[in-house]
Amino acid sequence: MTSYQKALSHALLILDQGGPHTKDRIAEITDIAIQTVALSSKGAAMDVDKDRLIRELEAMVAWNVGREFVMDDITGHDDWLPAQRATIEWKFWDRYRRWLGENGDPLPAKAIGSIDKLTDKILERLEDPNRTGGWDRRGMVVGHVQSGKTGNFVGLICKAADAGYRIIVVLAGLNDDLRSQTQLRIDEGFLGYSAARATTFDQGNERIGVGTLVTRHRAVAHSLTGYEQDFSRQRARELGINPGGQDPIILVVKKNLTILTNLLVWLASYRESDTGRLPADIPLLVIDDEADHGSINTKAVPTDPMTGAPVSEYDVTKINAKIRQILSLFSKKAYVGYTATPFANIFIRPDDNSGSGSIGKPPNEIEIPYGEGLFPRSFIISLPTPKNYVGAVKVFGIDSDPEAGIAETVPPLPIIVPVSDSAAYIPPKHKKDFKPVALPESLKKAMRCFVLSCAVRAFRGDDKAHKSMLVHVTRFVSVQEKLKELVEAELSDISNRLRYGDGNSSAQILAELEQLWIENFQPTTAAVKSLVEDPLITETEWNDIKPLVAAAALKISVKQISGESTDVLDYQRSPNGVSVIAIGGDKLSRGLTLYGLSVSYFLRPSRMYDTLMQMGRWFGYRPGYLDVCRLFTTPDLIEWYQNIAFASEELRNEFELMGDRTPKEYGLKVRSDPNGLWITSLVKMRDSQRLRVSYDGQISETTVFQNDGALMRQNLEVTRRLLSSLPPPQSPGNHVWTGVAASEVVGFLKAYKTHPHAPKVNSALLAHYVSKQVAKGYLKNWTVVLVSSGFATATPSNDLGFSVGLIERANLTPSTAKYTIKRLLSPVDEQHGLPEEAVARALDETRIQWAARAPENRSLAEPERPSGPALRKQRPLTDGLLLIYPLDSSKAGGLNYTIPTVGIGISFPGDRLNPTDGVEYEANLVYIGNQLDEEVED
Secondary structure: OOHHHHHHHHHHHHHOOOOOOOHHHHHHHHHHHHHHHHHHOOOHHHHOOHHHHHHHHHHHHOOOEOOOEEEEOOOOOOOOHHHHHHHOOOHHHHHHHHHHHHOOOOOOHHHHHHHHHHHHHHHHHOOOOOOOOOEEEEEEEEOOOOOOHHHHHHHHHHHHHHHOOOEEEEEEOOOHHHHHHHHHHHHHHHHOEOOOOOOOOOOOOOEOHHHHOOOOOOOOOEEOOEOOEOOOHHHHHHHOOOOOOOOOEEEEEOOOHHHHHHHHHHHHOOOOOOOOOOOOOOOEEEEEEOOOOOOOOOOOOOEOOOOOOEOOOOOOOHHHHHHHHHHHOOOEEEEEEEEOOOHHHHOOOOOOOOOEEEEOOOOOOEEEEOOOOOOOOOEEEEOOOEOOOEOHHHHHOEOOEHHHOEOOOEOOOOOEEEOOOOOOOOOOOOOOOOOOOOOOHHHHHHHHHHHHHHHHHHHOOOOOOOEEEEEEOOOOHHHHHHHHHHHHHHHHHHHHHHHHOOOOOOOOHHHHHHHHHHHHHHHHHHHHHHHOOOOOOOOOOHHHHHHHHHHHHHHEEEEEEOOOOOOOOOHHHOOOOOEEEEEEOHHHOOOOOOOOEEEEEEOOOOOOHHHHHHHOOOOEOOOOOHHHOEEEEOHHHHHHHHHHHHHHHHHHHHHHHOOOOOHHHHHHHHHHOHHHOOOOOHHHHOOOOEEEEOOOOOEEEOOEEEOOHHHHHHHHHHHHHHHHOOOOOEOOOOEEEEEEEHHHHHHHHHHOOOOOOOOOOOHHHHHHHHHHHHHOOOOOEEEEEEOOOOOOOOOEEOOOOOOEEOEOOOOOOOOOOEEEOOOOOOHHHHHOOOOHHHHHHHHHHHHHHHHHOOHHHOOOOOOOOOOHHHHHHHOOOOEEEEEEEEEOHHHOOOOOOOOOEEEEEEEOOOOOOOOOOOEEEEHHHHHOOOOOOOOOOO
């Protein structure tokens, strides 16, 4: 550790002993820590930046975290941890807890306490490893992208080993880099030695991490994998490690068919002949990192046409089969999946529990059942969000929406740079033989931003910290290779100009960077400081960083991170810090951490929410340098991430509301929710050829339209025909028709055209849904409302055959082929068709729900109007509400037509948390139009 790190660690130890966390006391503790380290290192600590140390301590003291949420099914579970906690010798956990607070990058006491509490909550939902008889627990832990899930499951591993779990298997991604990264974290936090160099009985030859601490009790564990060594039966034989000993055995393995087959064969060799399983005194814990990736059975589960139950024999995805077979070898087992995007796991069929597969070759071939699927039937825990975490909501912003449980509007961070020039250089749908010949100006600008970012961080005291830039524009390795050449040439040009000058050139590199600094960096720092509490972000002047720019550029290297490249991100072997531009595709899409990531250049489109979220490597923690981070991406991806931010928060808040349900009940709800159908890939939902969808208690509203005057005129005519066919409405103000037949609404929906990329509303699907529900006796009677603006400045219109004031909704994407708005509906409009007493009951329920929410998830003031969900619960299941909004296209901005744009909203009656049976759709039909374009597969 550096002198600064030692002083920080010592100061935290003093702070943790109690006392007020005032500025004066923090300054006093800082002096004591610097003096103490100076005495122990013969004055070397005197160069510690005292002001920075004070600011970092202030940030740590302010660290805060929200509430976690838990969903349980205690069937067959014995509550055990509270009664046994005092009798367990916490050897592994105690030293890991110490390490978290004393290493070179220490956590504040509140953060360590949070990990302690959360890992207890997970451990107690596993089974007592010493409980007699067989048991099987399946759970899932949901965090955020780059939010510290690895630190959590290392803590869980430590506690599970202390409690008595004897074999621990960590499924660590699909590639070697991610597996090695996870192995290193486990070496440091659990084993205490480098598993790459250790032998079975000599674990002291290279102590690292927790192994460097002086502890009262020696904690011994064995590893059958190392930093560069995945599992092999030969390595197991060489180390002489067998299941059944008193010391825990850990294996960190890739989700790779060969590796998992070898592990399965090795474990199967220890089976007892009478049971076909390992001895009953060997409890197993499987931790599945990125559990939604590689582990899901993506083959359709065939069902009995009479009963709907899965057939007894069928083939499953190979990696899924091996994971399930490993679990089936043990009579005592627990499976815990970790992910930031859990929706594919929730779509797993809970009753998938059949089939088997063989291993080995004749005559030694053996059959091993697949056993139960990986649905998290026992528990789901949603981890809290630390206050300093930078996720999709902070980056892209979100509008308040009480209906979705989003209490306050969060403005986007001013770090996003829209990219509009990339298509001419890197076409979105290029093939693998495409050869880029030049870099877009936006990428050149991004590289200059990275140079400035590195210089700022060096000035602020992070000169030895890792600094990374991401370039993710293609999945094709050959294109990445050519791109690397172009980026290296541009970086060399920047470095040489900074080092040797520009001569008589009119374009002076220092002048370029200074202009970028003045126009972009200075205002961004001021804006970020107004939005984010981070005392480590300090005002910085051009003259402060100008002397550091050349050295910052010269330190940067370019790496291509792909399966075929020899380049590696060797952070751990670079104590003076790495500055790197990482160019990649799939390898950089999941799990792999880019340390100190500050600038991202991201053009890669993807079909689904979970894939895009995982590609967002820029999410995470950026202490002291969030203001110098930049995200360069396209307007389409900015819009899609904004949709993702909203959908993610909506579903997490719904998880909070359903906290008293079981995971199976929650899974049924999500699988039938129309809002959930677009968030994961179709292939991960293929446990059934058909999907059952319920719009009960939902609102479907158009928020995206095509910037196409002919199509908008068609929608205008379709709407005019509907309204002209109805009897005279109730007026003035909004025009209201009651008792409208469902057939009129269905006919309208069939003719009205929604945008093919509308994430939550598809007129064809809605027409089908209403028709099917009418056949069941639901949605027979409709209220239709033509909404009129009440503002005096509203443009009058008679285009729909009735006098209305056009409604203004600004176009959020004026430079694209779309007209995108935030919200169409005004919540008060959903009161149409309801008697006053029903509205009053809805307001009462709204206030009850508000009081029950966590304080951070609700508005400060008690609601004065009923929420949409509460109003929909009051509407009879026989009644629907169609709201029609004529929008003022001339005031929207960026549209190529001026006729009114017709937006629609449908308010469906019922309780969204307790939906009726719903309607079945062909799976492919549900996905029509709900996807972004993706690169064409070869």
